[in-house]
Amino acid sequence: MKFNIALLSGDGIGPEVTAQAVKALDAIADVYDHTFTYNKALVGAIAIDQTGNPLPEETIDICEESDAVLFGAIGDPKYDNDPSAKVRPEQGLLRLRKSLGLFCNVRPVKAYEKLIDKSPLKREIITGTDISIYRELTGGIYFGTKELSEDGQVASDGCTYSVEEIERIAHLAFKEAQNRRKKLTLVDKANVLETSRLWRKTVTALAKQYDDVQLDFLFVDNAAMQMILNPSQFDVILTENLFGDIISDEASVIGGSIGLLASASVGSKVGLFEPIHGSFPQGAGKDIANPLASILSAAMMLRHLDLNKEADTIEAAVEKSLELGITTGDINPDNPFPTSKVGDFIADYITHPEDTNVNFRNVHMGQSTII
Numbered sequence: 001m002k003f004n005i006a007l008l009s010g011d012g013i014g015p016e017v018t019a020q021a022v023k024a025l026d027a028i029a030d031v032y033d034h035t036f037t038y039n040k041a042l043v044g045a046i047a048i049d050q051t052g053n054p055l056p057e058e059t060i061d062i063c064e065e066s067d068a069v070l071f072g073a074i075g076d077p078k079y080d081n082d083p084s085a086k087v088r089p090e091q092g093l094l095r096l097r098k099s100l101g102l103f104c105n106v107r108p109v110k111a112y113e114k115l116i117d118k119s120p121l122k123r124e125i126i127t128g129t130d131i132s133i134y135r136e137l138t139g140g141i142y143f144g145t146k147e148l149s150e151d152g153q154v155a156s157d158g159c160t161y162s163v164e165e166i167e168r169i170a171h172l173a174f175k176e177a178q179n180r181r182k183k184l185t186l187v188d189k190a191n192v193l194e195t196s197r198l199w200r201k202t203v204t205a206l207a208k209q210y211d212d213v214q215l216d217f218l219f220v221d222n223a224a225m226q227m228i229l230n231p232s233q234f235d236v237i238l239t240e241n242l243f244g245d246i247i248s249d250e251a252s253v254i255g256g257s258i259g260l261l262a263s264a265s266v267g268s269k270v271g272l273f274e275p276i277h278g279s280f281p282q283g284a285g286k287d288i289a290n291p292l293a294s295i296l297s298a299a300m301m302l303r304h305l306d307l308n309k310e311a312d313t314i315e316a317a318v319e320k321s322l323e324l325g326i327t328t329g330d331i332n333p334d335n336p337f338p339t340s341k342v343g344d345f346i347a348d349y350i351t352h353p354e355d356t357n358v359n360f361r362n363v364h365m366g367q368s369t370i371i
Protein backbone atom coordinates (compact mmCIF):
# COMPACT_ATOMS: atom_id res chain seq x y z
CA MET A 1 0.00 0.00 0.00
CA LYS A 2 1.00 3.63 -0.44
CA PHE A 3 1.11 6.18 2.36
CA ASN A 4 2.01 9.85 2.50
CA ILE A 5 3.77 10.79 5.71
CA ALA A 6 4.31 14.39 6.74
CA LEU A 7 7.76 14.58 8.32
CA LEU A 8 8.12 17.39 10.83
CA SER A 9 11.47 16.77 12.45
CA GLY A 10 11.70 20.17 14.15
CA ASP A 11 14.52 21.25 16.43
CA GLY A 12 17.46 19.96 18.46
CA ILE A 13 17.70 16.18 18.29
CA GLY A 14 14.39 16.01 16.38
CA PRO A 15 15.99 15.51 12.94
CA GLU A 16 18.44 12.86 14.19
CA VAL A 17 15.88 10.69 15.94
CA THR A 18 13.30 11.07 13.17
CA ALA A 19 15.91 9.94 10.64
CA GLN A 20 16.19 6.64 12.54
CA ALA A 21 12.41 6.20 12.51
CA VAL A 22 12.51 6.73 8.76
CA LYS A 23 15.16 4.01 8.44
CA ALA A 24 12.87 1.63 10.33
CA LEU A 25 9.90 2.61 8.15
CA ASP A 26 11.91 2.12 4.97
CA ALA A 27 12.88 -1.36 6.15
CA ILE A 28 9.19 -2.10 6.82
CA ALA A 29 8.31 -0.81 3.34
CA ASP A 30 10.86 -3.23 1.89
CA VAL A 31 9.73 -6.27 3.81
CA TYR A 32 5.97 -5.73 3.49
CA ASP A 33 5.95 -4.13 0.09
CA HIS A 34 4.59 -0.70 0.99
CA THR A 35 5.55 2.73 -0.26
CA PHE A 36 6.03 5.51 2.24
CA THR A 37 6.45 8.96 0.73
CA TYR A 38 7.79 11.57 3.15
CA ASN A 39 6.74 15.19 2.84
CA LYS A 40 9.06 17.36 4.88
CA ALA A 41 7.73 20.50 6.54
CA LEU A 42 8.97 23.12 8.99
CA VAL A 43 7.84 23.53 12.58
CA GLY A 44 9.25 25.04 15.78
CA ALA A 45 12.38 27.18 16.17
CA ILE A 46 13.71 26.22 12.76
CA ALA A 47 10.44 27.44 11.23
CA ILE A 48 10.70 30.72 13.15
CA ASP A 49 14.28 31.16 11.95
CA GLN A 50 13.34 30.52 8.32
CA THR A 51 9.86 32.03 8.07
CA GLY A 52 9.16 34.00 11.25
CA ASN A 53 6.28 31.59 12.05
CA PRO A 54 6.53 28.45 14.25
CA LEU A 55 3.79 26.81 12.15
CA PRO A 56 3.74 28.07 8.56
CA GLU A 57 0.47 27.59 6.61
CA GLU A 58 2.27 25.31 4.22
CA THR A 59 3.07 22.92 7.07
CA ILE A 60 -0.61 22.65 8.03
CA ASP A 61 -1.51 21.99 4.39
CA ILE A 62 1.11 19.26 4.08
CA CYS A 63 -0.14 17.59 7.28
CA GLU A 64 -3.77 17.76 6.19
CA GLU A 65 -2.94 16.17 2.86
CA SER A 66 -0.96 13.32 4.43
CA ASP A 67 -2.09 10.02 5.94
CA ALA A 68 -0.13 10.66 9.14
CA VAL A 69 2.36 13.06 10.70
CA LEU A 70 5.68 11.92 12.15
CA PHE A 71 6.92 14.59 14.52
CA GLY A 72 10.41 14.99 16.01
CA ALA A 73 10.80 17.58 18.78
CA ILE A 74 10.64 21.33 19.19
CA GLY A 75 12.22 23.90 21.44
CA ASP A 76 15.32 26.03 21.59
CA PRO A 77 16.98 27.56 24.66
CA LYS A 78 17.18 30.96 22.99
CA TYR A 79 13.39 31.20 23.44
CA ASP A 80 13.14 29.41 26.81
CA ASN A 81 15.23 32.03 28.52
CA ASP A 82 13.42 34.98 27.04
CA PRO A 83 10.02 35.46 28.73
CA SER A 84 9.31 38.45 26.49
CA ALA A 85 9.63 36.46 23.22
CA LYS A 86 6.46 36.99 21.19
CA VAL A 87 6.80 33.86 19.12
CA ARG A 88 7.84 30.52 20.60
CA PRO A 89 8.60 27.17 19.03
CA GLU A 90 6.03 25.45 21.30
CA GLN A 91 3.25 27.52 19.73
CA GLY A 92 3.90 25.58 16.54
CA LEU A 93 3.08 22.26 18.19
CA LEU A 94 0.11 23.58 20.14
CA ARG A 95 -1.43 25.19 17.05
CA LEU A 96 -0.80 22.08 15.02
CA ARG A 97 -2.60 19.91 17.60
CA LYS A 98 -5.50 22.33 17.59
CA SER A 99 -5.76 22.77 13.83
CA LEU A 100 -5.60 19.03 13.16
CA GLY A 101 -8.20 18.37 15.89
CA LEU A 102 -5.89 16.05 17.83
CA PHE A 103 -7.77 16.04 21.10
CA CYS A 104 -6.54 12.67 22.37
CA ASN A 105 -2.93 11.99 23.25
CA VAL A 106 -2.06 8.38 24.06
CA ARG A 107 1.15 7.70 25.99
CA PRO A 108 1.95 4.08 26.72
CA VAL A 109 4.31 3.42 29.65
CA LYS A 110 5.74 0.03 30.34
CA ALA A 111 8.58 -1.48 32.27
CA TYR A 112 10.77 -3.41 29.82
CA GLU A 113 12.23 -6.39 31.71
CA LYS A 114 15.69 -5.65 30.34
CA LEU A 115 15.63 -2.07 31.64
CA ILE A 116 14.03 -2.55 35.02
CA ASP A 117 17.34 -2.12 36.81
CA LYS A 118 18.05 1.13 34.92
CA SER A 119 15.08 2.83 36.50
CA PRO A 120 15.78 4.85 39.64
CA LEU A 121 12.74 3.07 41.10
CA LYS A 122 13.09 -0.34 42.75
CA ARG A 123 12.56 -3.47 40.67
CA GLU A 124 9.77 -4.79 42.92
CA ILE A 125 7.85 -1.52 42.53
CA ILE A 126 7.88 -1.25 38.76
CA THR A 127 7.80 -4.89 37.62
CA GLY A 128 4.67 -5.56 35.60
CA THR A 129 3.82 -1.90 35.01
CA ASP A 130 1.86 -1.37 31.81
CA ILE A 131 -0.10 1.89 31.65
CA SER A 132 -1.86 3.69 28.85
CA ILE A 133 -2.21 7.41 29.58
CA TYR A 134 -5.02 9.24 27.78
CA ARG A 135 -4.24 12.94 27.95
CA GLU A 136 -6.72 15.53 26.64
CA LEU A 137 -4.71 17.66 24.22
CA THR A 138 -6.62 20.60 22.80
CA GLY A 139 -8.36 22.15 25.79
CA GLY A 140 -7.87 23.23 29.38
CA ILE A 141 -5.36 25.70 30.67
CA TYR A 142 -3.10 25.31 27.64
CA PHE A 143 -5.70 26.96 25.43
CA GLY A 144 -7.55 29.24 27.86
CA THR A 145 -7.45 33.01 27.81
CA LYS A 146 -4.03 34.30 28.80
CA GLU A 147 -3.69 37.71 30.33
CA LEU A 148 -0.96 39.92 31.63
CA SER A 149 -1.86 43.20 33.25
CA GLU A 150 -0.47 46.35 31.69
CA ASP A 151 1.94 46.94 34.55
CA GLY A 152 3.16 43.35 34.23
CA GLN A 153 2.28 42.56 37.86
CA VAL A 154 -0.60 40.12 37.40
CA ALA A 155 -1.03 37.21 34.99
CA SER A 156 -3.72 34.59 34.47
CA ASP A 157 -4.37 31.48 32.38
CA GLY A 158 -7.98 30.38 32.07
CA CYS A 159 -8.97 26.72 32.24
CA THR A 160 -12.16 25.71 30.44
CA TYR A 161 -13.67 22.33 29.52
CA SER A 162 -16.99 21.45 27.96
CA VAL A 163 -18.95 18.21 28.37
CA GLU A 164 -18.39 17.53 24.69
CA GLU A 165 -14.61 17.84 25.01
CA ILE A 166 -14.61 15.49 27.98
CA GLU A 167 -16.95 12.92 26.45
CA ARG A 168 -15.10 12.47 23.18
CA ILE A 169 -11.81 11.51 24.84
CA ALA A 170 -13.52 9.56 27.64
CA HIS A 171 -15.19 7.29 25.05
CA LEU A 172 -11.78 6.50 23.58
CA ALA A 173 -10.28 5.84 27.02
CA PHE A 174 -13.15 3.51 28.04
CA LYS A 175 -12.74 1.58 24.77
CA GLU A 176 -9.02 1.25 25.38
CA ALA A 177 -9.73 -0.07 28.89
CA GLN A 178 -12.15 -2.63 27.42
CA ASN A 179 -9.32 -3.91 25.21
CA ARG A 180 -6.90 -4.05 28.14
CA ARG A 181 -7.36 -4.89 31.82
CA LYS A 182 -10.71 -3.09 32.09
CA LYS A 183 -9.73 -0.46 34.61
CA LEU A 184 -9.96 3.28 34.07
CA THR A 185 -8.63 5.87 36.50
CA LEU A 186 -9.71 9.48 36.11
CA VAL A 187 -7.02 11.81 37.46
CA ASP A 188 -8.32 15.24 38.46
CA LYS A 189 -8.42 17.83 41.22
CA ALA A 190 -12.14 17.69 41.89
CA ASN A 191 -11.70 18.80 45.50
CA VAL A 192 -10.63 22.22 44.21
CA LEU A 193 -11.37 22.79 40.51
CA GLU A 194 -14.76 23.30 38.89
CA THR A 195 -13.48 21.87 35.61
CA SER A 196 -12.40 18.70 37.45
CA ARG A 197 -15.88 18.34 38.94
CA LEU A 198 -17.31 18.51 35.42
CA TRP A 199 -14.86 15.81 34.33
CA ARG A 200 -15.97 13.55 37.20
CA LYS A 201 -19.66 14.06 36.56
CA THR A 202 -19.34 13.54 32.82
CA VAL A 203 -17.11 10.47 33.04
CA THR A 204 -19.28 8.90 35.76
CA ALA A 205 -22.35 9.31 33.56
CA LEU A 206 -20.57 7.70 30.60
CA ALA A 207 -19.42 4.74 32.68
CA LYS A 208 -22.93 3.27 32.42
CA GLN A 209 -22.23 2.54 28.76
CA TYR A 210 -19.09 0.61 29.70
CA ASP A 211 -20.21 -1.52 32.63
CA ASP A 212 -17.41 -4.04 32.10
CA VAL A 213 -14.87 -1.30 32.96
CA GLN A 214 -14.06 -0.50 36.57
CA LEU A 215 -13.85 3.28 36.99
CA ASP A 216 -12.04 4.95 39.82
CA PHE A 217 -10.81 8.46 40.64
CA LEU A 218 -7.62 9.94 42.01
CA PHE A 219 -6.69 13.49 42.83
CA VAL A 220 -3.66 14.47 40.80
CA ASP A 221 -1.41 15.03 43.82
CA ASN A 222 -2.17 11.55 45.08
CA ALA A 223 -1.82 10.12 41.55
CA ALA A 224 1.67 11.64 41.31
CA MET A 225 2.57 9.82 44.51
CA GLN A 226 0.92 6.53 43.48
CA MET A 227 2.84 6.60 40.19
CA ILE A 228 6.05 6.17 42.18
CA LEU A 229 4.71 4.03 45.03
CA ASN A 230 2.66 1.50 43.10
CA PRO A 231 2.50 2.12 39.34
CA SER A 232 1.33 -1.39 38.44
CA GLN A 233 -2.09 -0.58 39.93
CA PHE A 234 -2.85 1.53 36.83
CA ASP A 235 -4.30 0.31 33.57
CA VAL A 236 -5.75 3.26 31.61
CA ILE A 237 -5.38 6.76 33.05
CA LEU A 238 -7.64 9.50 31.72
CA THR A 239 -6.80 13.09 32.49
CA GLU A 240 -6.87 16.69 31.34
CA ASN A 241 -4.15 18.44 29.37
CA LEU A 242 -1.85 19.88 32.06
CA PHE A 243 -2.10 16.95 34.48
CA GLY A 244 -1.39 14.56 31.61
CA ASP A 245 1.69 16.52 30.61
CA ILE A 246 3.12 16.26 34.12
CA ILE A 247 2.06 12.72 34.99
CA SER A 248 3.43 11.32 31.73
CA ASP A 249 6.90 12.81 32.23
CA GLU A 250 6.85 11.41 35.75
CA ALA A 251 5.78 8.00 34.46
CA SER A 252 8.68 7.94 32.01
CA VAL A 253 11.15 7.12 34.80
CA ILE A 254 9.44 3.74 35.13
CA GLY A 255 10.67 2.76 31.68
CA GLY A 256 14.24 3.65 32.60
CA SER A 257 14.48 6.60 30.21
CA ILE A 258 12.29 9.32 28.78
CA GLY A 259 14.02 8.41 25.53
CA LEU A 260 11.73 5.41 25.23
CA LEU A 261 8.31 6.98 25.48
CA ALA A 262 6.30 7.29 22.30
CA SER A 263 2.96 8.94 21.80
CA ALA A 264 0.06 9.14 19.41
CA SER A 265 -2.19 12.17 19.07
CA VAL A 266 -5.45 11.35 17.40
CA GLY A 267 -8.93 12.70 17.01
CA SER A 268 -9.53 13.67 13.43
CA LYS A 269 -8.51 12.15 10.13
CA VAL A 270 -4.75 12.56 10.41
CA GLY A 271 -2.90 11.32 13.48
CA LEU A 272 0.37 12.75 14.75
CA PHE A 273 3.05 10.55 16.27
CA GLU A 274 5.87 11.89 18.40
CA PRO A 275 8.28 10.99 21.15
CA ILE A 276 7.33 12.61 24.45
CA HIS A 277 10.88 13.84 25.06
CA GLY A 278 11.91 17.36 24.17
CA SER A 279 14.50 18.71 21.76
CA PHE A 280 17.51 18.05 24.09
CA PRO A 281 19.52 20.92 22.56
CA GLN A 282 22.71 19.97 24.42
CA GLY A 283 22.69 16.66 22.56
CA ALA A 284 21.83 18.01 19.11
CA GLY A 285 24.15 16.95 16.31
CA LYS A 286 26.19 14.67 18.58
CA ASP A 287 24.65 11.36 17.52
CA ILE A 288 23.92 10.48 21.17
CA ALA A 289 20.14 10.90 21.53
CA ASN A 290 17.99 7.83 22.06
CA PRO A 291 16.00 7.21 18.85
CA LEU A 292 13.77 4.48 20.33
CA ALA A 293 10.89 6.77 21.31
CA SER A 294 10.78 8.09 17.78
CA ILE A 295 10.98 4.58 16.32
CA LEU A 296 8.22 3.41 18.67
CA SER A 297 6.15 6.43 17.61
CA ALA A 298 6.51 5.21 14.04
CA ALA A 299 5.18 1.84 15.24
CA MET A 300 2.18 3.57 16.80
CA MET A 301 1.66 5.34 13.49
CA LEU A 302 1.62 2.03 11.61
CA ARG A 303 -0.91 0.60 14.07
CA HIS A 304 -3.10 3.63 13.53
CA LEU A 305 -2.89 3.02 9.77
CA ASP A 306 -4.06 -0.56 10.48
CA LEU A 307 -0.65 -2.04 9.73
CA ASN A 308 -0.55 -4.16 12.88
CA LYS A 309 1.92 -6.81 11.76
CA GLU A 310 4.27 -4.08 10.64
CA ALA A 311 3.97 -2.31 14.00
CA ASP A 312 4.68 -5.58 15.83
CA THR A 313 7.79 -6.02 13.71
CA ILE A 314 9.17 -2.62 14.71
CA GLU A 315 8.39 -3.28 18.37
CA ALA A 316 10.13 -6.65 18.23
CA ALA A 317 13.22 -4.99 16.73
CA VAL A 318 13.22 -2.41 19.55
CA GLU A 319 12.96 -5.19 22.15
CA LYS A 320 15.88 -6.93 20.45
CA SER A 321 18.04 -3.81 20.60
CA LEU A 322 17.27 -3.50 24.31
CA GLU A 323 17.98 -7.17 24.89
CA LEU A 324 21.37 -6.92 23.17
CA GLY A 325 22.23 -3.56 24.68
CA ILE A 326 22.46 -1.87 21.29
CA THR A 327 21.24 1.36 22.81
CA THR A 328 22.38 4.89 23.49
CA GLY A 329 24.15 6.19 26.61
CA ASP A 330 21.00 7.10 28.55
CA ILE A 331 20.28 3.41 29.06
CA ASN A 332 23.67 1.95 28.27
CA PRO A 333 26.25 4.32 29.77
CA ASP A 334 29.08 1.77 29.84
CA ASN A 335 28.93 0.83 26.19
CA PRO A 336 26.84 3.44 24.38
CA PHE A 337 25.96 3.13 20.71
CA PRO A 338 25.48 6.23 18.56
CA THR A 339 21.94 7.22 17.58
CA SER A 340 22.58 6.36 13.95
CA LYS A 341 23.93 2.88 14.77
CA VAL A 342 20.89 2.05 16.86
CA GLY A 343 18.77 3.05 13.84
CA ASP A 344 20.93 0.93 11.52
CA PHE A 345 20.55 -2.04 13.81
CA ILE A 346 16.77 -1.73 14.02
CA ALA A 347 16.40 -1.37 10.26
CA ASP A 348 18.72 -4.26 9.61
CA TYR A 349 16.98 -6.51 12.11
CA ILE A 350 13.64 -5.74 10.46
CA THR A 351 15.08 -6.74 7.10
CA HIS A 352 17.08 -9.79 8.25
CA PRO A 353 15.72 -11.09 11.57
CA GLU A 354 16.97 -14.56 10.71
CA ASP A 355 20.61 -13.54 11.13
CA THR A 356 20.28 -14.41 14.79
CA ASN A 357 22.39 -17.52 14.49
CA VAL A 358 25.88 -16.17 13.91
CA ASN A 359 27.61 -13.51 15.86
CA PHE A 360 24.31 -11.77 15.95
CA ARG A 361 25.28 -8.43 17.30
CA ASN A 362 28.09 -7.83 14.86
CA VAL A 363 26.11 -8.99 11.85
CA HIS A 364 23.46 -6.38 12.46
CA MET A 365 25.99 -3.71 13.18
CA GLY A 366 27.59 -4.44 9.81
CA GLN A 367 30.78 -5.48 11.58
CA SER A 368 30.77 -9.20 11.03
CA THR A 369 33.50 -11.01 9.20
CA ILE A 370 31.32 -14.11 8.98
CA ILE A 371 29.19 -14.11 5.87
Ligand code: IPM
Binds near residue numbers: 074090093245
Ligand atom coordinates in the same frame (compact mmCIF):
# COMPACT_ATOMS: atom_id res chain seq x y z
C1 IPM B 1 4.61 17.48 25.51
C2 IPM B 1 5.42 18.74 25.59
C3 IPM B 1 4.56 19.90 25.08
C4 IPM B 1 3.36 20.03 25.98
C5 IPM B 1 5.32 21.24 24.98
C6 IPM B 1 6.55 21.12 24.11
C7 IPM B 1 4.43 22.34 24.50
O1 IPM B 1 5.85 18.95 26.90
O2 IPM B 1 4.19 17.11 24.40
O3 IPM B 1 4.39 16.85 26.55
O4 IPM B 1 3.43 20.62 27.05
O5 IPM B 1 2.31 19.49 25.59
Ligand code: MG
Binds near residue numbers: 276
Ligand atom coordinates in the same frame (compact mmCIF):
# COMPACT_ATOMS: atom_id res chain seq x y z
MG1 MG C 1 5.42 17.37 28.22
